[in-house]
Amino acid sequence: MRLSVTLTPLMILLQGVLPLTLAQERMLRFVTLVYRHGDRSPLGTYPTDPHKAAAWPQGFQQLTEIGILQQKALGQFLREKYAGFLSASYKPQEIYIRSTDYDRTIMSAQANLMGLYPSSDPEIGWRPVPIHTVPIKYDKLLKPPTRTCLRYQQLMEETIKLPSYQARMESWKGFVTETANCTGLKLEQLTLRGLWRVHDSLFCQKTHNLTLPSWATPQVLATLSEIEAFNVEAHVGMHASQEKARFTGGLLLGAILSNFSKIVSRDLPLKMIVYSAHDSTLIALQGALGIYNGHPPPYAACHGFEFYQENNNSFSVAMFYRNDSSQQPHPLALPDCPTPCPLQLFTHLTHTAIPQDWDAECQNASRGTGHTVTALAAAVGLLSVALIGVGILYWRR
Known part of the structure; x- marks a missing residue:
């Protein structure tokens, strides 16, 4: 890889x-x-963020002038x-x-x-x-x-259970608790994706020369970056890649x-x-x-x-x-x-x-459910037509 x-x-x-x-x-x-x-504003904010939405004239998740120039x-x-x-x-x-x-x-x-x-x-x-x-x-x-692919979610559950995965998560336990205290987020919100969103906000602020909060030291940013890389690796590699x-x-x-x-x-x-x-x-x-x-x-x-x-x-x-x-x-x-x-x-x-049938390989129950709903809708439609026909005959009589 x-x-x-x-x-x-x-x-x-x-x-x-x-x-x-x-x-x-x-x-x-x-x-x-x-x-x-190209370069964009943060995807969101966190409770103690000193800048919040006011720092981004176009709002969150939007392309910036820097991003326009990068793409041009x-x-x-x-x-x-x-x-x-x-x-x-x-x-x-x-x-x-x-x-x-x-x-x-x-x-x-x-x-x-x-x-x-x-x-x-x-x-x-x-x-x-x-x-x-x-x-x-x-x-x-x-x-x-x-997120709606059942088989992929099963593979991710297997990945999370790996001893190597659990060991890394355990090593960051104290860091996560400290990050919760600094950001005002609850511990349950600071999943790997939640930590990534915190890092994303700080990264965007640093890129645009905004003053970072005092707790966002170079070491904290480096650890957040390491956690982000670990999260990506867990989703594309590590197990059943x-x-x-x-x-x-x-x-x-x-x-x-x-x-x-x-x-x-x-x-x-x-x-x-x-x-x-x-x-x-x-x-x-x-x-x-x-x-x-x-x-x-x-x-x-x-x-x-x-x-x-x-x-x-x-x-x-x-x-x-x-x-x-x-x-x-x-x-x-x-x-x-x-x-x-x-x-x-x-x-x-x-x-x-390359999948031959993405939905079938995902083992999604929604495939069968979708066909059932379609068939039920068709049956209801036919019944409605029949009832209307009976009503018209009754009215004429």
């Missing part, structure tokens, strides 16, 4: 030579991008990277953008597109580009509802591979699909690929898939990860596969992470 991005001198030399030779040997056919939204910079980077691949102006037959149904991700996609398609008309500072979305409760692709991946990142990975197959069969005319989502989306996707390195994706982090047609008419997949705007993106390698990875091998190595 560890990802190495160290570049040897030979790799650095080849990076300068390969663009010329690869242009002759392979052709870029399709690109998929998955990125996290990412869009400008993508414009430069794919200048010879995408048209200079938006064409619906070339690109499709989908976002989760949150203000910050939709606005991030808009800011990104400002950089990707800059307006050449001085009277029009920004040309609108359509962004598609799905209501949150139906969006299994980018925000799988694992391959099966967990099927419920978290498997659907998105399957959709990406399905699109590659459509390119091969010429059923998909697009050149690029873009997903504007969250750190959890990227973590789940990289967990399904077996390359998550334990570091949560920063704001505007971008994972790219490039689909190539080789000179022998075979197909391959290359990946990159841009998690630092001051550096070039890191090439990503699928374990046990060269880069670019032949499509057949890429598909073979990832097939265990």
Whole structure:
């Protein structure tokens, strides 16, 4: 699950030579991008928070001006990277953008597109580009509802019972009690997710140069960060990681591979699909690929898939990860596969992470309940029609 991005001198030399030779040997056919939204305000607050909502003019959970600039910079980077691949102006037959149904991700996609398609008309500072979305409760692709997935919850219960998990939680017991005293939260509220929300609030305040409360020392922040990383690892690894991946990142990975197959069969005319989502989306996707390195994706982090047609008419997949705007993106390698990875091998190595029927594998009772409710509704409808018919006959008589 560890990802190495160290570049040897030979790799650095080849990076300068390969663009010329690869242009002759392979052709870029399709690109998929998955990125996290830009900088945002905290998700919420806590009772003793000295700043509360007043510190955030746009409210909680919203994209900030910093976040807008981060996404615009990412869009400008993508414009430069794919200048010879995408048209200079938006064409619906070339690109499709989908976002989760949150203000910050939709606005991030808009800011990104400002950089990707800059307006050449001085009277029009920004040309609108359509962004598609799905209501949150139906969006299994980018925000799988694992809380309602029975099998995933069973796996998490097994994870929590691990001696190693219990030992770590015991080691933080005193820290949690002290945090409750400092934040005004009840102990039962300071689950791992509750601690993460406290850390999120402090992290956002620090990023925006707000004065932190005196108890939020560097050591406290470091411990909260450690707890956050532990919580993420518990959800994507630690126990039954391959099966967990099927419920978290498997659907998105399957959709990406399905699109590659459509390119091969010429059923998909697009050149690029873009997903504007969250750190959890990227973590789940990289967990399904077996390359998550334990570091949560920063704001505007971008994972790219490039689909190539080789000179022998075979197909391959290359990946990159841009998690630092001051550096070039890191090439990503699928374990046990060269880069670019032949499509057949890429598909073979990832097939265990892709669910065939997400709901069935979740063992959700709601599937059967849904069919029962539908059948009952149909029966009631037919009975209503029959009663109306009898009433009409009686009235006529």
